[in-house]
Amino acid sequence: MSTAFNLLRYPMQARQRRMRWRWGSAAVGLLVGVCMGGVALQWLGEDIAALSAERDRLQAQNLQDQTRLQQDKARGEALVLAQRQQSQLSRVQQHQQAWLRLHQAILQGTAHDGWLLERLQVDGERLELQGRIRDVRSLAAAQQRLSDALQGPLVLVSLLSSPPDGPDRRVGGMGHVFVWQGAWPAVAPQFAPPASRRTP
Amino acid sequence: MRSKLKLWPGFPFRRITSAWGVALETQGVSLVSLVQTAAQEVRVQRVLYLSSPVWAQEPDSHHDWLVQALGEVSGQEVRRHRRLVVALPADRCRSGHMHVPAALGLDALLAEVQLGAAEGLHVEAGEVSFDFEVQPSDSPAQQSVHWLACLHSEVQAWHTHTRAAGWHMPAMEHQAQAARRALQALRGGMHSLQTRAHQDWQFHWPGAYRAESDEALDVALRPLHGTPAWTWLCACGAGLRALS
Numbered sequence: 001m002s003t004a005f006n007l008l009r010y011p012m013q014a015r016q017r018r019m020r021w022r023w024g025s026a027a028v029g030l031l032v033g034v035c036m037g038g039v040a041l042q043w044l045g046e047d048i049a050a051l052s053a054e055r056d057r058l059q060a061q062n063l064q065d066q067t068r069l070q071q072d073k074a075r076g077e078a079l080v081l082a083q084r085q086q087s088q089l090s091r092v093q094q095h096q097q098a099w100l101r102l103h104q105a106i107l108q109g110t111a112h113d114g115w116l117l118e119r120l121q122v123d124g125e126r127l128e129l130q131g132r133i134r135d136v137r138s139l140a141a142a143q144q145r146l147s148d149a150l151q152g153p154l155v156l157v158s159l160l161s162s163p164p165d166g167p168d169r170r171v172g173g174m175g176h177v178f179v180w181q182g183a184w185p186a187v188a189p190q191f192a193p194p195a196s197r198r199t200p
Numbered sequence: 201m202r203s204k205l206k207l208w209p210g211f212p213f214r215r216i217t218s219a220w221g222v223a224l225e226t227q228g229v230s231l232v233s234l235v236q237t238a239a240q241e242v243r244v245q246r247v248l249y250l251s252s253p254v255w256a257q258e259p260d261s262h263h264d265w266l267v268q269a270l271g272e273v274s275g276q277e278v279r280r281h282r283r284l285v286v287a288l289p290a291d292r293c294r295s296g297h298m299h300v301p302a303a304l305g306l307d308a309l310l311a312e313v314q315l316g317a318a319e320g321l322h323v324e325a326g327e328v329s330f331d332f333e334v335q336p337s338d339s340p341a342q343q344s345v346h347w348l349a350c351l352h353s354e355v356q357a358w359h360t361h362t363r364a365a366g367w368h369m370p371a372m373e374h375q376a377q378a379a380r381r382a383l384q385a386l387r388g389g390m391h392s393l394q395t396r397a398h399q400d401w402q403f404h405w406p407g408a409y410r411a412e413s414d415e416a417l418d419v420a421l422r423p424l425h426g427t428p429a430w431t432w433l434c435a436c437g438a439g440l441r442a443l444s
């Protein structure tokens with residue numbers, strides 16, 4: 001077998017091979033590291049871009065939700081206000097109807113039942129009515145009819161008999177003064193002032 | 201030989217088709233430029249014999265002068281053809297055999313061979329350049345190592361100067377080794393050696409011939425020692441190695 005000695009092999013070429021291996025490994029390692037870093041950066045960049053897009057989308061959605069919430073809140077407040085106004089109007093309407101009923105009932109009562117209205121007072125939710133009747137026996141019927149007309153019971157709280165020669169003789173000659181009380185529909189104070197004393 | 205296609209200076213994108221072999225002598229240097237003419241055939245393109253100037257008689261300055269002379273005679277060579285292999289004469293090398301345990305690791309084996317070579321050259325261990333070959337041994341516990349060594353300073357100087365001049369030196373070897381290679385590759389064998397001038401020698405492509413044993417080749421080459429044909433044969437052998 002023919003030999004092929006090379007006097008450059010040791011230590012020179014062996015050292016060069018070692019150096020070449022070291023530098024080559026370092027270069028390959030560096031290249032692989034750079035490639036992996038690049039891939040990682042690319043991946044992170046895509047991830048960050050996706051997260052940024054998600055954040056922007058959520059921010060836009062949040063802004064939209066806030067706007068919708070404010071609109072809903074304003075709409076709700078407007079609705080509450082409208083309901084309260086509607087309720088107030090309803091109460092005012094009931095109040096007016098109650099007045100109408102009271103007026104008609106008093107007109108009918110004075111015409112048919114023979115009693116006179118002396119004083120009418122509305123204090124909040126309480127109605128107080130003072131009249132004078134000639135025949136005390138028809139008082140209960142008159143009270144019942146007026147209660148029916150007002151759709152609320154009236155209670156007799158006072159009944160006084162005046163002497164025939166008393167100071168009330170000049171007023172038609174009726175001798176019995178009575179006072180009825182009953183409930184009266186109230187109107188909310190924020191839309192209408194509390195009912196004050198009214199006298200005919 | 202100038203390449204027709206040159207993409208980048210010195211880049212071996214094509215097969216090496218031309219190279220130089222250098223055989224050192226005491227007072228001069230034989231240089232041979234070999235070129236591949238066709239597939240499986242190599243011929244001598246140029247031969248030079250340069251006598252060392254007086255200032256370069258010392259072995260330590262031999263390489264400096266020779267690389268400078270090579271640059272002058274082959275200034276037109278493309279970089280990839282600036283290849284040379286130096287064949288050192290026997291008196292500048294030492295060789296030997298040693299037996300080491302078979303279980304020895306590579307680093308320990310290297311250290312043993314280096315120490316043996318330093319002892320053979322009578323220098324410190326760090327001052328030798330060497331190569332070795334593990335040969336089959338009769339004992340399984342032992343391995344036989346054949347080594348060749350020379351002074352590291354000479355190898356380093358050749359390496360430095362050839363690189364500085366733009367040449368590439370892939371190997372340095374012993375002249376006997378180069379002569380064996382050339383004789384094996386020589387077309388016509390000993391007959392051509394004796395009947396043809398060295399300028400007309402033709403060789404097979406390195407490796408494309410039947411290998412013979414070193415002993416048989418040494419026996420055939422023994423009569424040539426000391427003759428001019430020996431030096432030319434060594435230079436051609438070195439050139440064949442530079443081509444391969």
